[in-house]
Amino acid sequence: MIKYLSEYFTSFFLKKRMKNIEFFMRYPVEIQSKLIHQLILYAKNTEFGKKYGFCDIKKYQQFSERIPIFRYSDLQSFIYRIRKGEKNILWPGQVKWFARSSGTTNTRSKYIPITKLSMNTCHYKAGKDMLSIYIHNHPETKIFLGKAVRLGGSYKLHKKYNTFYGDLSSILIKNMPFWVENICVPGKKIALMSEWEKKLENIVKETGHQDVRILLGVCSWLLIFLKKLLQEFNKKKIDEIWPNIEVIFHGGVSLIPYIYQYNKLFEKSINYYDIYSASEGFFAIQDQKKDKDLLLLLNHGIFYEFIPTEEINNTNPKIFPIEKVELNRNYALVISTNAGLWRYIVGDTVRFTSLSPYRILISGRTTHxxxxxxxxxxxxxxxxxxxxxxxxxxxxxxxxxxxxxxxxxxxxxxxxxxxxxxxxxxxxxxxxxxxxxxxxxxxxxxxxxxxxxxxxxxxxxxxxxxxxxxxxxxxxxxxxxxxxxxxxxxxxxxxxxxxxxxxx
Structure with missing residues (x-):
């Protein structure tokens, strides 16, 4: 009985979020304009805000003219000081968590600040919207009667400065709200293990006898996990282990090279939902059953700007707010966030497939x-x-x-x-x-x-x-x-x- 009540209240709560999603779809420019003013107001008394005169920025044009474009190397000295425990540098207060990048864009690790505000109003909020969209598209779903398997990384303590760094997924798992933690497997102790192969063995053992209905993770690593699961239980299809498996939420890499292998693992049809999440933020979600383009999340603590890819290496590249973008043109993604990243070049390129609402496809990397x-x-x-x-x-x-x-x-x-x-x-x-x-x-x-x-x-x-x-x-x-x-x-x-x- 408790299980069904939990499913009912979770479902009811998430269905209500569709109104918020529909609102930012209807008023995208107004919401982004309000957001950048909120970000500036929050950070006006930080070292960065004082340097660039946030106190008297009233319009986007002033913001765009006054603040340069930043790459990680430009912000590295600021972030180093924040990691040492200094306060009010890029964002008000002290930042305790840093997502260490996977290093695919260069050989050195990048440490992206993660604030409590960015966790709650970006990453977790987007996670709720991801589930809300799925429920909206599949009203008969019973995913909340079962469990969700998550594959995450690990984090470490910087003892000298009492700050933490690690994979973004480990930070989110460590700080996860109780209502999410209740449906996720494995538990934190296993999910946050540092040694991947040992962790994989433990995840297989802990989840193999659960009623799993959701999978979350990078599709290349999920594939390795699922094959290990079949091997451990001597089965040919995942459905034999998890008969109620329903959906895979995946991101990080394209599913295209793996889809044939995935389809071979399941006897029944599985729903695949793409997400666009990175250390810097949760940017977009697939909101349609069949179309694979992604709905840009415009009310999640991130202000977006876009540089045409042919301009990316120019000294003074053209840069556009969302209302100035065009269809089917490749842009480098630039963000200002409630974690203190200002006009920051993420490194991804996107192209718009729709302007009402704003939907994108990830077209590549500025360096890939x-x-x-x-x-x-x-x-x-x-x-x-x-x-x-x-x-x-x-x-x-x-x-x-x-x-x-x-x-x-x-x-x-x-x-x-x-x-x-x-x-x-x-x-x-x-x-x-x-x-x-x-x-x-x-x-x-x-x-x-x-x-x-x-x-x-x-x-x-x-x-x-x-x-x-x-x-x-x-x-x-x-x-x-x-x-x-x-x-x-x-x-x-x-x-x-x-x-x-x-x-x-």
């Missing part, structure tokens, strides 16, 4: 692309082309990365792809040809550079052994959490590192 020859290849192109090559050759990709092969006196340039197949194509040459043709179709710059092999030769594909990418992540202490394989790189640091490990 290949443009060594003017081809401007982004992750979105790569994902679509690889998916087509797999479909047409009846093959399955487990992991991949790509980078440039530089020109020399005798040869044109090329792209080298390291691909670990779950199911290899019968003819790698046909796979390569399809990949090449799809990239030409998707990217006119790539097509031009491929003309007669003058600038760019055909792709080079190296078939990796099983487990190579996992071993590479393990060696670099990037197992679990939000760590992921860098898909595209404009230099050879990743592919050379992975190939070197293959030869060891």
């Amino acid at each position: 692309y290949i443009n060594s020859f003017g081809e401007e290849l982004i992750v979105e192109n790569a994902e679509k082309a690889l998916n087509q090559a797999c479909m047409k050759t009846n093959s399955i990709i487990h992991e991949y990365t790509a980078g440039p092969v530089y020109m020399n006196q005798n040869n044109s340039g090329a792209h080298e792809w390291i691909i670990e197949f779950k199911k290899k194509p019968h003819d790698l040459g046909i796979f390569k040809k399809i990949l090449d043709n799809e990239l030409k179709y998707l990217n006119s710059d790539y097509e031009i550079k491929r003309y007669k092999n003058i600038v760019l030769g055909p792709p080079i594909i190296y078939v990796a052994r099983n487990g190579l990418f996992y071993d590479w992540l393990k060696k670099h202490k990037k197992l679990g959490g939000q760590h992921k394989i860098p898909r595209l790189s404009n230099d050879r640091r990743y592919i050379d590192s992975i190939l070197k490990m293959e030869k060891e």
Whole structure:
């Protein structure tokens, strides 16, 4: 009886949130305008606020003219002081928690401040909205009668300064509201273990006999977990273990390279809902059953601006608030947040698929692309082309990365792809040809550079052994959490590192 009452009240509470979601969908510009004024008001007496004269900023134009664009390196000295316990630097008061990035954009870790306000009004609020949208789309759902499996990272105490740092998921699990904690498995003790492989074994043991209905996590790590689960219980399908499994909320990496493998794990149809969450904030949620574009969250403590990708390396790039963006144009995402990030370049690129309401697709990274020859290849192109090559050759990709092969006196340039197949194509040459043709179709710059092999030769594909990418992540202490394989790189640091490990 208690179980059903809990389900009823949770469902009732979350259904009411749809009114809030519909409100920011209806009045996006007004809400964003109000939000930036609130952020400025909050931070006017901080060191940063005093430096840039927050007290007399009344309009967005003043904000945009007065405050420069920041990358992490520009804020690093501020954040270092905050980590040492200094107060009122970027945001009022003292910040105790810092999300350490997975390091996919550069080799050094980044420490993103997480305030109590950002936890509650951004991350947790977006989590509630994620569930509200799902209930709205699936009114007959019974997900709250069961459990939700979460895969998280771990955190550490900086003893000298009494501040904490770690994977964002570990910070959110540690501080999670009681009503969420009640439905989640495993418990915090296991969820926050630092050693990934030992944690994985414990999660399998603790969750295998539960009535699991929701999965939450990065889809690449969830896949490893589900395969381990099947192995442990000697089953062929996840439904045999969890007959009421219903939905997977996933983010971090694209589901496209993994979807075939996921579908093979389940006997029945599973709902997949994409989310766009990062250390810097929870930005967007898939709000439609079939369409995979994401609803931008406009009332969650984040003010958005957008730089056209062709402007990103300019000294004074054009930058637009949300009411000035255009459809189907790639933008670098810039945010100001209630954790003290001001006009901060996240590193992701997005394009708008709808302006009423504002919906986006993640198109790539400002640093995860290949443009060594003017081809401007982004992750979105790569994902679509690889998916087509797999479909047409009846093959399955487990992991991949790509980078440039530089020109020399005798040869044109090329792209080298390291691909670990779950199911290899019968003819790698046909796979390569399809990949090449799809990239030409998707990217006119790539097509031009491929003309007669003058600038760019055909792709080079190296078939990796099983487990190579996992071993590479393990060696670099990037197992679990939000760590992921860098898909595209404009230099050879990743592919050379992975190939070197293959030869060891």
